[in-house]
Every structure is written in C-alpha cells, then in structure tokens.
Amino acid sequence: MIARLTIVSLGITAVLCQTSCDQEAAASEKASSSESPSTGAISQNSLPEEIDFNIHVRPILSDTCFHCHGPDSKNQKGDFALHTFADATKELVNAKGKYGIVPGKPEESEIIARVFSEDEEEIMPPADSIHKLSSEQKEILKRWVKQGAKYKKHWAFIPPEKQVPEKKSDWAKDELDLFIAAKHKEHGLQHSPEASPEVWLRRTTLSLTGLQPTPEELKAFLQDKSPEAKEKVVDRLLNSPRYGEHMAVAWMEAARYADTDGYQNDHERQNWPWRDYVIKAFNENKGFDQFTIEQLAGDMLPNATHEQIIATAFNRNHRQNAEGGALAEEFIIENILDRVDTVGTIYFGLTMSCARCHDHKYDPLSQKEVFQFSSYFNNINEAATARGTSARPTTTSLSLYASEESQQIYKKVQTLNAELNKVRGQQRGLLAKVDPKLKGKALNDKAENTQPVKELKQQINQLNNKIKANGDANYASVMIMREAEGITPTYLLERGQYTDPDKSEELTRTVPAALLGDEPAPKDRLELAKWIVSDKNPITARVIVNRIWMHHFGTGIVSTPEDFGSQAPFPTHPKLLDYLAVEFRQSGWDMKALHKRIVLSATYGQSSKLTAELLEKDSTNKWLARGPRFRLSGYALRDQALHAAGLLTEKLGGPSVKPYQPDGLWNSMSHSPNIRYRPSTGDALYRRSLYTYWKRAVNPPRQSIFDGSGREICSVTQNRTNTPLQALVLMNDVTFLEAAKKVAERSLLDTATNHQQKLKSIYTHITGYDADQEELNILSDTFDYFNELYTADPESAKSILTQGASQISESADKAKLAAYTAVAHVVLNTDESINIE
The missing domain is CATH 1.10.287 (Helix Hairpins)
Structure with a gap:
C-alpha cells in the first residue's frame, strides 16, 4: 500500500485524495472520444463485418433520427419513421417513387442519399441540428442497408437466454468470469493480479454491510489459510443485520422514501414501518419475486398479513400535497403517474413518464399505453390532498422490530x-x-x-x-394501498393535463405491448405484480441484476440503470447480463446468492491498481480488467466513522432520528416560520444513516453534498461528484471530529500498547487495513506536530475535545488526546478511508 497521508502546517485537516485515477481517466476518454463529424472517407476495414441493428445501428438512429422520425406518431416529420422496418421501407409521402430504405440497395435509399449529402437543404440530420453523423456512422448505415437493413426487436425486450462460454480460462472462479475473460481476450487485455487479502476483505465488507472490517475481523481473516476463508467471510457478512440495513439504502432512494410530504408545507408523515419491512426482507433473504409482489400488491394477497399490507407503502411514498389551494383532481393524477414512473424505472428500466404528454420519442411506448398502465394504480380511493398521516388509505403500525x-x-x-x-x-x-x-x-x-x-x-x-x-415506538400512521371494489375509470389525458381527459374511450388495463408480447394483460394490480416477476417478462431480471452489479462495481453492465430503452448504451457484456438474469430467476430470485457469486468471483477479486497499459486500453474499466474503485456514499462515510469510533448504535428499525446538522438550516430554508431542528440525544444520535430523518424541503445536508437523491422522485442512479464542499464536510462536520476523538480516546487509554501500536490501532479501526511503516512514520510526525501545538495551547485542545455530545475520560491527558484526535481525523480524510478500492 502506498502512503497517501500528508501533514498540513496548521489546523486539523488532511489531503482529500478523492479524485481517483478512474475518474480522471473517464474525463480524458470522454474528451478524446468526442469526434467531430467528418465527411472524409474512412477505411472499410475498420467497420464491423456484420452490422448488427441493436449494437451498431439503433444507437445511431435513436440519437440522431428518432426525435423527428421515431415512435411519436403525432410528431413525425414528413410522415416518415425509421423505428420499424415497415415504416422505413414504405414509399415516401412527399416523394412518390422514392423510399427511405431499399434493402440491399443503398444507392436507391433516400436516407443514405440524405446523410451523405453536402447540400444544406437536403442533408440529414439538418444542417442546423445539434446532432451530426460521423464518417464512420454514415458508413455503418450504408453497409447496414447494403446487407439488407435487417431490424431487430430492441435487445431489452427479447427474453434473455442463458449461454455459457466454453471454459478457456484458468483464471475464472465462476462461470460469470468466463464472460469477462472472453472480453479481455477480445480487447487484448490481461486480468489484474488478485487483490491483497486486506483489500479484498475491506472491499467486500463495505460492499455487503456498508462498514469496514474491525481489527479483530482483519486479524482472523489473515490467519485463516483455509480454501474456504473468503466464503466464510461472505456468509458471515450476509448473515449480519448490517447487510439488510445497507441494502435498504438504495431501495429507499429508488422508492423515494422520506419522512415528510414534500411541496411547500412539507408536513411530517410516518411511513417508517415500511423501511422496517425493507430491512427485514433483505436480512431474511425474502425472494425478490415475493418482495416485489408484497410491495406492489400485498394488500390483495389472500389473508394478507400486517407486514404485507405495510409493504404496499412502497407505492405511497410519493409526495403528498395538502396545501390549501391544492386540487384533489390534479394531485390524484400526479400520485398515480408517480407510481407509473417509479414502477417503470425500478422494474422496467424505462422512462415511462416521457410518454405522459405524447408518444415516447425513442421507445415503443405510446401515450395511451402509459395511461392504460396507470389504471392498475388508480383504484384505491385515495385522499390526494390530505396530510400523509391521514391520507387514506392508511393503517397504524408499531415498528416491525418491536x-x-x-x-x-x-x-x-x-x-x-x-x-x-x-x-x-x-x-x-x-x-x-x-x-x-x-x-x-x-x-x-x-x-x-x-x-x-x-x-x-x-x-x-x-x-x-x-x-x-x-x-x-409509538404507533405510526402508514400510507398504504387498499384496492377498492370495481374499477375506477381511466382516460387518456390530452397533453397529460388532468383537466383534459379524452372521455370518448375508457381505457382498459394493460402493459405496454413491447413488454407484454402475446401474453394476456394482467387483470389487476396483483396479477401485474406476479407478471412483473414471471418468466414472461423479458426485462425485470436484467434491470435488477444490472443494479446489483452496479452496487459492487460502481457501474452497471448497462451504464444507465434508469434507462434500458433505445437511448441506453448497449451492454458491455450482453451475454453475461442475460446469463445473470436467467440464473437469478432460476435461483428463486435469491438476492444473497447473487451477491455471494459476485463478490467471490475472480472479476471482483482483482486488484484495482491502474497501470499505464490499462489507462491506455481501458481507462474507465469498461472491460473489467481490474477491480472496482469508487468513492463511498455519504451514508457509508458517516457510518464507518461512527463504527470506527465505537459510537454506532446497532438497534434495528423504528422511527427516523436526527443527527447533527448546521444550526438554523431548517429555519432558513423552510416555508414555515420558526421551524427548528432538534438533534436526537443518546443512542439515537448515533444510529445508522439510513434512519436519518429525511425532510424533502431541506434534505440532510451531508447526504446531499455526497450526491444522495432528493427523494422527490424515483432514483436508481448513484452519482459520484467531486466538490470542495465534500472535503469541507469530512474536515469540519461534527460527526467526523467526534468520531476521531473517540477513536483516539480508545487508543490512548489502552495501557497495553505503546505509541506506535496506538497509531496503528487508530489507522486499522478507521480504514480496516494494517498500516505499513511508511504510513506509521507519517502518522507519528503528525502526532508530534499536534502534541506540541496542543501542549502549548490547552484551549485549542479543549475546543477539539468538546466536539459532539459524547464525553471523554477525565483521566486522559488532554494534549495527547487532542493530538491523537488530529491523527485520527487525518486518517478519516485519506484516500484509503473514503474509497472502496
């Protein structure tokens, strides 16, 4: 391990090495790949020999053509469309005797003439368009037409098939590694060496629990020389209650969970028993199919249990407007379409909200189909303009962990x-x-x-x-789903406006045809939920395993987890994605089994070190020739600091809590005057970050600064940015200062250790790694500097030791404790601490 600790001349601070080589390389690759359109000829040998519609052609058409010549039938320019073979090959309306595409004959195809034209009146895309075709893209279209202009159904709508490559890699530990090895060979890459044991342990522990390994866990793993050592670690982590808490975070962001209603008044609500349900479901390894059915339609199951009814709060986590001027007719539509968008994003990876006002510009989703789909969620007799605590249907509940x-x-x-x-x-x-x-x-x-x-x-x-x-806890009033008798009529809304329903046709319930195929439409919400997790649905298993892959590697096989439509990039490993999707279904939708396979794979176990060769050939790790490396979320950063300090409260479930945040933040940003944020006290102050009270009008600042979602709409993408504010949080937030103080106190009061061992203990508790001698030398120099500073200035020592609500031992040497605190704070700000590597 290379030391990255740096001493700063004044104050308690540290170098925040947050910009990883991966991120720099990503920016570099993006810049270098931005090819300006060229009309010059390119080598025909550089083109794919066999043009595949989904891989080579659809991305070009979707990006440059579909906006004007795509699925949105009401807005097609020139009455010409390119999204289907039939539309593309029919006679042009405005040019008799001409055809957009003549299969096998590019010289007679109007689109080829237009894309190669140099006449500003004729060229396509138009001369004033922001979209331009490169020379290579033009030649791909020409070769595709010459080869017969074969269309394919969008890859995400084709049922996945399980194909396993022949075993040609001694490196592979799992069948999934064979797919990775094949891509390595295809792109002239070599896999990276195996990560060191301590790096793998920390990576896996953080990935499965959101916490770093303890010194005891690190020591036990390094001493275990059995072939099953890694598997034993994974089984232990999957059986830890911390696993369910960690996995619940992403699901809460996807399900837009919050503790307030949103909008201007932003009243409090009490849907937190649903969070208990999610944590329990992950810890109990409830099959993802049952997990889905209970959340979408638990109220409709025979003899539904209390937990199954609470699960349906998933579709009531939307914002709720109880302002005086709010109109129930408007917000019932907003709530229903929010459910459509959430289900469409989480389970289909489709931007269904784009078809609210008109047919989708890129995907085969009509406006009518979106409103037909909305009918499944329009039958609960809801109070659309009541406060969340009384917005029927509701039920009361204790914590599910009571x-x-x-x-x-x-x-x-x-x-x-x-x-x-x-x-x-x-x-x-x-x-x-x-x-x-x-x-x-x-x-x-x-x-x-x-x-x-x-x-x-x-x-x-x-x-x-x-x-x-x-x-x-006391009772909570939870917003749930409760199916009403009969079916509430649903109509298409012109331009998506609630005031303009097309009552000439009452819409029947159905799923978009691109997904449903020839299957009969589900009759109700329960049948819909069962269809979503059935073998008849081609897309859901792909979408879910892609997000799990993203959880472990930082990027999905499809890099846009929210969008599997025509605008999405083609999967980097399409056969692997299909293989995992089929395996996931065949396993009984076993989440823990999927996590275990991934983290025990040779692919996941590689070193993340970026070499010059990898930087040149695969700077963004697209082909996974090295292990994952990315910054921790704001949740994990706070949790691991509390964990290192011994402050973390491990109680499961219950109401939300209020950790430290800047004074006056709510009052300065809230609509309501004199609203005050009162931090929790006692153990509640140190609960895991997923229990943090989430006010939609004023999000928890730490999570916002570290790219947490706003919880107003569904979010399945984990953004990772670099800003100075992130460094300031880690260096100045009370949580991290207090954590440093408690880590330091434990080491200082350990009479069985010498100075070097105390420094080593601080480093290991925070990072999960053993410190090497170079790092210990830097930490020792840091201690010496601050010990001299605080010995000479007791008031400064007192200032740092009074950070946070926790008290320190009266017997502790204050100057030394403050100096060790400075050391711990430096370690909390290091690259090793804030990244998975």
Whole structure:
C-alpha cells in the first residue's frame, strides 16, 4: 500500500485524495472520444463485418433520427419513421417513387442519399441540428442497408437466454468470469493480479454491510489459510443485520422514501414501518419475486398479513400535497403517474413518464399505453390532498422490530380502539336522547366523559404504557394501498393535463405491448405484480441484476440503470447480463446468492491498481480488467466513522432520528416560520444513516453534498461528484471530529500498547487495513506536530475535545488526546478511508 497521508502546517485537516485515477481517466476518454463529424472517407476495414441493428445501428438512429422520425406518431416529420422496418421501407409521402430504405440497395435509399449529402437543404440530420453523423456512422448505415437493413426487436425486450462460454480460462472462479475473460481476450487485455487479502476483505465488507472490517475481523481473516476463508467471510457478512440495513439504502432512494410530504408545507408523515419491512426482507433473504409482489400488491394477497399490507407503502411514498389551494383532481393524477414512473424505472428500466404528454420519442411506448398502465394504480380511493398521516388509505403500525410482547399488546389496543369508537357512538346516541339540544363539540365532549368511554381509554393508555416500557415506538400512521371494489375509470389525458381527459374511450388495463408480447394483460394490480416477476417478462431480471452489479462495481453492465430503452448504451457484456438474469430467476430470485457469486468471483477479486497499459486500453474499466474503485456514499462515510469510533448504535428499525446538522438550516430554508431542528440525544444520535430523518424541503445536508437523491422522485442512479464542499464536510462536520476523538480516546487509554501500536490501532479501526511503516512514520510526525501545538495551547485542545455530545475520560491527558484526535481525523480524510478500492 502506498502512503497517501500528508501533514498540513496548521489546523486539523488532511489531503482529500478523492479524485481517483478512474475518474480522471473517464474525463480524458470522454474528451478524446468526442469526434467531430467528418465527411472524409474512412477505411472499410475498420467497420464491423456484420452490422448488427441493436449494437451498431439503433444507437445511431435513436440519437440522431428518432426525435423527428421515431415512435411519436403525432410528431413525425414528413410522415416518415425509421423505428420499424415497415415504416422505413414504405414509399415516401412527399416523394412518390422514392423510399427511405431499399434493402440491399443503398444507392436507391433516400436516407443514405440524405446523410451523405453536402447540400444544406437536403442533408440529414439538418444542417442546423445539434446532432451530426460521423464518417464512420454514415458508413455503418450504408453497409447496414447494403446487407439488407435487417431490424431487430430492441435487445431489452427479447427474453434473455442463458449461454455459457466454453471454459478457456484458468483464471475464472465462476462461470460469470468466463464472460469477462472472453472480453479481455477480445480487447487484448490481461486480468489484474488478485487483490491483497486486506483489500479484498475491506472491499467486500463495505460492499455487503456498508462498514469496514474491525481489527479483530482483519486479524482472523489473515490467519485463516483455509480454501474456504473468503466464503466464510461472505456468509458471515450476509448473515449480519448490517447487510439488510445497507441494502435498504438504495431501495429507499429508488422508492423515494422520506419522512415528510414534500411541496411547500412539507408536513411530517410516518411511513417508517415500511423501511422496517425493507430491512427485514433483505436480512431474511425474502425472494425478490415475493418482495416485489408484497410491495406492489400485498394488500390483495389472500389473508394478507400486517407486514404485507405495510409493504404496499412502497407505492405511497410519493409526495403528498395538502396545501390549501391544492386540487384533489390534479394531485390524484400526479400520485398515480408517480407510481407509473417509479414502477417503470425500478422494474422496467424505462422512462415511462416521457410518454405522459405524447408518444415516447425513442421507445415503443405510446401515450395511451402509459395511461392504460396507470389504471392498475388508480383504484384505491385515495385522499390526494390530505396530510400523509391521514391520507387514506392508511393503517397504524408499531415498528416491525418491536418485541413479540409489544406486538401482542398492540393487537389488543387495536381491538379496544375499535370498541372505543363503537362505545363513543353509543354514548352520543344516549346523551342526545336525554338532551336533544346537545350537538357537535358539546355532545362529543360529554360523551368522552362518560364512564364506559373513560374506562376503555384508561385500558388503552395502560397498554400503551407497557409498549413504551418495552422500549418500542409509538404507533405510526402508514400510507398504504387498499384496492377498492370495481374499477375506477381511466382516460387518456390530452397533453397529460388532468383537466383534459379524452372521455370518448375508457381505457382498459394493460402493459405496454413491447413488454407484454402475446401474453394476456394482467387483470389487476396483483396479477401485474406476479407478471412483473414471471418468466414472461423479458426485462425485470436484467434491470435488477444490472443494479446489483452496479452496487459492487460502481457501474452497471448497462451504464444507465434508469434507462434500458433505445437511448441506453448497449451492454458491455450482453451475454453475461442475460446469463445473470436467467440464473437469478432460476435461483428463486435469491438476492444473497447473487451477491455471494459476485463478490467471490475472480472479476471482483482483482486488484484495482491502474497501470499505464490499462489507462491506455481501458481507462474507465469498461472491460473489467481490474477491480472496482469508487468513492463511498455519504451514508457509508458517516457510518464507518461512527463504527470506527465505537459510537454506532446497532438497534434495528423504528422511527427516523436526527443527527447533527448546521444550526438554523431548517429555519432558513423552510416555508414555515420558526421551524427548528432538534438533534436526537443518546443512542439515537448515533444510529445508522439510513434512519436519518429525511425532510424533502431541506434534505440532510451531508447526504446531499455526497450526491444522495432528493427523494422527490424515483432514483436508481448513484452519482459520484467531486466538490470542495465534500472535503469541507469530512474536515469540519461534527460527526467526523467526534468520531476521531473517540477513536483516539480508545487508543490512548489502552495501557497495553505503546505509541506506535496506538497509531496503528487508530489507522486499522478507521480504514480496516494494517498500516505499513511508511504510513506509521507519517502518522507519528503528525502526532508530534499536534502534541506540541496542543501542549502549548490547552484551549485549542479543549475546543477539539468538546466536539459532539459524547464525553471523554477525565483521566486522559488532554494534549495527547487532542493530538491523537488530529491523527485520527487525518486518517478519516485519506484516500484509503473514503474509497472502496
């Protein structure tokens, strides 16, 4: 390992080596690949011998032609379309006797004449278009037409088939490695050496749990020389409760989970029991098919359990507008189309919202099909302009992690609440007979003071106190799905406007034909959910395994996880993607098994070191000739700091909490005056980041700065940017200063270790690595500098040691503790700490 620690002359700071070679190379490759269009001839030998429509032609047509000559039938220029063979080869409307494409005859094909034309009035794309064709792209189109202009169904809509390459690699540990090895050979690459054991352990531990390995785990792994050593580690991590918490983060961002309704007033809501459901599902390794069915239609399952009903909050995590001027007719449509967009993105990888106002410009999705699909989510009799806590349909719930005793008590409370409502009605009726003048609030108040009502309320309060005594949360009012009887009529909305339904045709429920094929349309939401995870659906398994691959490698096999449509890049390893999709389905949609295969593969286990050869041949690691390397998310950065410090609270589930954030942030940015953010106290202050209270109007600043989604709409893409603000967070945020203090305190108070061992302990607790001698020398120099500084300036030492709510030992030498804190803070800001490598 190469030391990357640097001492800074003043203050507690560190060099933030956040720009990896991969990211620099990506920018370089992007710049160098931006070819300006050329009309010069190119070598015919440089073209693919056999032109494939999906690989070579569709990307060109989609990027430069489909906007004007694609699936959007109402906006096709010149009544000419190129997205199907039939449209492209028919006689042109405005040029009798001419055809856009004459298969086998490029010299008679109008599109070839147009793309090669030098006449500004004739050339396509038009001279004033931002889209231009390169010389190579023109020649590809010409050769494609000459070879018969064969069209293919978009690759993502063709059912995946499992093809396994012949075993020709001693390097491969799993069949998936054979696909990677084949690409290495095709592109003249060699796989990288195996990563060192400590690098693999940290990479895998962070990938599966979001936390770094402890010194004890590192020592045990390095001492285990058995062939099963890595597999034992993976099994341990997959069985850790931390696995479910880590995996839940991406699902929460995809499902746009938040603790407030959004919009201007941004009222609080209580859908957090759904988060409990997600964590439990991942930890219990619920089959992804069942996980999907329960979230999309758990309320419609026979004898649906409480958990299955809570699961349906997935489709009620959308924003909810309860402002005074909000119109229910408008926002019921917004909520329904949000569900369409979320399901379309998560399960189909399609931008269905693009077809709200007109047919999709690039993909075979008509506006009518999108509104037909919306009919599955338009039948719950929802209150579209109520606050989330009362936006029917709702149900009440304890934390799904509440004790069994509390759950049983909770059932009794529910029964008593139903009885209480009944008795209240009876008492109001009796009182009204005795005194007909009693009405409204006076009648209700008197009924509340009758003995039967008071006795029931007392029983309920006693039971609630028992639940609180067990340490379990109070009730939450959760927004859920509940199917109404019959079918609510659905109409196409002209230009997507709720005020302009086309009532000439009531739409029937169906799935877009490009996905459904010849299968009968699902009749209701439950049938839809089952179809989504059936073998009849060609796309969902691909989309999900691609996101899991992205989770481990930083980039998916399809680099646009949100878009598998015509605008998406072709998969780097299409046969591998199909293989994994089929295997995933055949495994029973086993999530843990898929994670295990990937992290135990030779591909994942490579060193991530970037050599000069790899920089030249594959700067972005497109062909995976080295291991993954990318910056941790804001969630993981905070969690690993707390974990290193021994501060992390490992309680599962329950309501959201409020960690540190800058004072006055809510008040300065919120619509409501005098709104205050009150940080949690005690153990709640140190819970994992997925439990952080998410206010849509003012997102948690740490997560926003580190590219967290805004949680207003579905997001399945993990952005990774570099900004000075990120460095400032790591260097100045109270969380990281406090974590450094507690890491330092543990090492300082360990009387069995000498100075060098204390430095080593600090380094290992934070990074999960053993420090080499060069790194220890740098840390020692850093300590000496700050020890002298804080010995001479006790007030500065006090300032750093009072960061955060946690207290320090009175017996600790304050100057030394402050100096060790400075060392720990430096390590928290190093490249090794903030990246998976």
